Amino acid sequence: MNERPNILFINTDQHSWDAISAYGNPFLRTPNIDELHRNGTSFRRSFCTDPVCAAARSSWATGLYTSETGVPFNGGYLRSEIPDLGQLLNAGGYQAFHCGKWHVPGRDVRESFQTLYYGQQDIGAGGAAYYDSASTHAVAGFLTNYDSDDPFYLQIGYVDPHDVCEYLHNHEEKQIPNPLEQGIVSEDDLPPLPENFDYDERETVLHRVCRRVDDALIHAAILKEVRDWDEFHWRYLRWNYYRFIEKVDAEIGRVLTLLRETSRHHNTLIIFSADHGEACGSHQMFQKFTLYEESVRVPFIVACLGDNVPVEKDRFDETHFVSGVDLFPTVCDYAGIDVPEGIQGLSVRSLVEGKDVPWRDCAYIESNYWGRAIVTDRYKYVTEYKPKAVEDFQPPGPNTDQLGLAQLFDRQNDPGETENLAGNPTYDEVVKVCRNKLFAQEARLHRQQIVHPSPKQVISNWGDRLRTYWADGG
Amino acid sequence: MNDSNSLHWSFDYNYGAQNPQFAQELIGTLRGYDPEVAIRGTQTPQTITHVYNVLPNYWRGYSRGGDTETLRIGTAVIERRKNDNLWHYSVKYENTTSGENLQMQFCCSDENYRPLRSNWSINVRNSAGDEYSQLTCTGYLASDSEVRLRINGNPEIAAGRMSASVKLTCNWALFDVIPTLARTIQASGDGVDIAVLEDLEQLRLKSKLGFLESIQTPIPLDGYYLYGAGLLPSYWWLDGHGDVAIVSTFFETLVLREKMGEDV
Structure with missing residues (x-):
């Protein structure tokens, strides 16, 4: 070229x-x-x-x-x-x-x-x-x-x-019959439920507060309707x-x-x-x-x-x-x-171009300000930082004392991420290795204090809710 | 129906954040349309025109900064006249959210499925203000059942191929196909196969028209559906005069506002 x-x-x-x-x-x-x-x-x-x-x-x-x-x-x-x-x-x-x-x-x-x-x-x-x-x-x-x-x-x-x-929002505040009742598709047309439809409820507090609880921080109105869905709706x-x-x-x-x-x-x-x-x-x-x-x-x-x-x-x-x-x-x-x-x-x-070059050994992901994940060849480690007692709007990490709950998945044996291994003592060393990778990555970041009023407001509001859950024992 | 106070789930988007209310505007538009007056209001002999308001489902945010008195975010005008056993269509679709104003000209054979005939044209003007201001596109069906398009006068491109036996029409001709085929569709059970050239550009093969149900609210309506590969399900509601009164997808709803011309 x-x-x-x-x-x-x-x-x-x-x-x-x-x-x-x-x-x-x-x-x-x-x-x-x-x-x-x-x-x-x-x-x-x-x-x-x-x-x-x-x-x-x-x-x-x-x-x-x-x-x-x-x-x-x-x-x-x-x-x-x-x-x-x-x-x-x-x-x-x-x-x-x-x-x-x-x-x-x-x-x-x-x-x-x-x-x-x-x-x-x-x-x-x-x-x-x-x-x-x-x-x-x-x-x-x-x-x-x-x-x-x-x-x-x-x-x-x-x-x-x-x-x-938008399809999901359409379900807010009204009941839409499942497609078989509508008569427009047959069961054979529909993809099956995903193999990981069922999940391990031992999730991080951040995850539950954002996405699972009745008054979830994100799209609770959709969640309310989805709870009534049958298999065919999904x-x-x-x-x-x-x-x-x-x-x-x-x-x-x-x-x-x-x-x-x-x-x-x-x-x-x-x-x-x-x-x-x-x-x-x-x-x-x-x-x-x-x-x-x-x-x-x-x-x-x-x-x-x-x-x-x-x-x-x-x-x-x-x-x-x-x-x-x-x-x-x-x-x-x-x-x-x-x-x-x-x-x-x-x-x-x-x-x-097919060349062999030195490369990172994991992926690092952030979510909802406090959430973190590390993906390695074999495992995925998901964790969260607890909201600070007094929010300073400095994105959290790396800080062992501030860590909340964790999820660990064996990507080889459980690619659907259905069993949280984080509480299993057998995997304590794996969690430790993943946590070290997380902290190493975070140490390379140039984290910047959030200064704009819009995200600060979200962090304040969400932080208040998360603190409530942690105060109740997580 | 969900309950006695609600519309049908396929076009009931009376979401709390919408103001003015979706149902109020939909019913108001339908009531403003008087079919008896409409049929007398002939414009050009043998030209039939339907005018639809486009309403956003769920969220009017797509019309940010627009008219606060109405949810309307666009207008669709479908004109057609019959000449030499061909239906000549002229469709205008204006959308104030996208900024696009499409004008489509095409012909269909005078058959129940309104098969699309060569040639057709699309002229688009965009008022959104960035570099894209207009586009012209012409198309035709090649002898090997390939859809070919020429954009801005440049070399032709292939836009899809189908078998010769496929019944291809344009989505805007469905406003006539569904009323014409209503009984056939109702009798078919599983629906009838059809292929659609969406907005005269995107070929949607393996589509199906079927009967949904009849309802009484807000007026007596017979419902049909269209779904298929690459298509989002859409619901088509015929009034007692055989006109498409409502078309709804999960995203937007077209409501009949006006009809002019004699049925041929």
Whole structure:
């Protein structure tokens, strides 16, 4: 490759790692994402930095974890001094474009990117039914008209399958009969319940307060209705989720076709990923916000439909832990741009080219400000920090004294994460090793005090609730 | 029905945060539509026009900053006239949330399934204010049953292929297909197979039209559904005059506001 490539970052929203037909999922058809896989390397150990939109996207934009960016929730606010990818690319001779969902509060996308399309009122969290087709139209116009000699970087933020959230919201305050009663699908049409539908109730306090209790901090109204669901409601949720993915796959297909027809495919690197996953019935859970696999594990494909960008094709990388923080340095690597000091991510370029390079031995994930997870070859360790007695808005860690409850899963023997081994003395040493990895990673972070009133308010409110639970004995 | 005070679950989005109330606006729109007056209100001879208000389900936040007197976030206008055994459609769909204003022109054979005929066109204007301002797209069915599109005058692209036996129509022609096929669908049990070229761009094969149920609230309505690969289920409700009065997905609801023209 003599010239710097165009770079196309296609992202979907709430797309679990295994909801791709090329990965063996028989319940949906994704011929276009499958094409990306055939023309690239799929990282199977790919994890978001934080399983909620704005937080995960702040990591894409900066190469930092969410305790560094100032965006630990959707209500966060990206710190103004942190450079973003668009700013670096523009300074480095690229034409940096954005289209579709951005959702990095605190940073005006139009100040960092040339914006093709961002909705009539700026795209928020959801709304694929309105925005995704328009995004494809905008990209079609771009690909058929771009005539600069400069290479381009284009990030396309599709909203689907996030509209599964709208599907769930539709169930608030009303009863929708299960699909068999509706008569529109047969039982044979529906995917089965996930094998990990049942779960171990020994979860962290943070998890229970956010997602399980009657007055759960996140979407309690949906939870109230979901509790009355029968098996077919759950299976119909899964059926619908896969339809959302098929819809966005078709949009991606249009982009890939246009890339070929405009002959840009040979010199365009394509990265495909998602901000976070979707529980889709696993652990009797819906949406994201948890540290379970379905919520945090996402697709990450690096591909080229042509020949000019060296990419190992039709290959699964089952070994390397890839994180949302890796997007930033990977793009910079291909663009020939130096990354700022302090970036947490690593460029996957060498891995994509089939080279053996030193790599991290675990994935690190944050959630809901206080939640943490470490994923190793064999185990996943989930834990939480207790809220401080007096909140100082400094993201917690590493601090043994402040740790709350833990969950430990054997990823080899229990890939569905259904048995918490953390209380079993046999695994005390495993927990200790994982905790050391957690603290080692946290020691490398440049955690920044939250200063914006919006996330501070969330931390205060949620912290009060969590303290109540801890005061009651957890 | 959930209870005597509620609408049907497929279009009952009277969520507490919505103000004005969804049900109030839906029923008000339907009551404002008088089919007897509508049939007399002919515009162009042999042209039939249906006008629908687009309401957001669940959350009006998608229309942030819009009109506070109504939930309406868009309008769909479907015009068609019959000429030489072809139905000529002109559809305008304006959505103030996306900013897109689509104008679609296409023809269908005068058959129950309204099979789509070559050629068709889509013109899109976008008012959202960023670089994307317009798009033109023309399409046709190639002899090998491949859907081909030409975007902004550039080389053609393939948009999907189907077997020659597939009954392909446009989703906007379903406003006529479902009333025409109503009895067939009701008698079919498992529904009838159909393929849809959504907005004349996205091919949705392996779709099915079926009968849902009949209800009395807010007016007597017969319900049908459409679902299939790559499609979100949608529910189509016919009034006593055979007009599609309500179309609802999980996301938005189209409500019949006005009809003009004589039935042919």
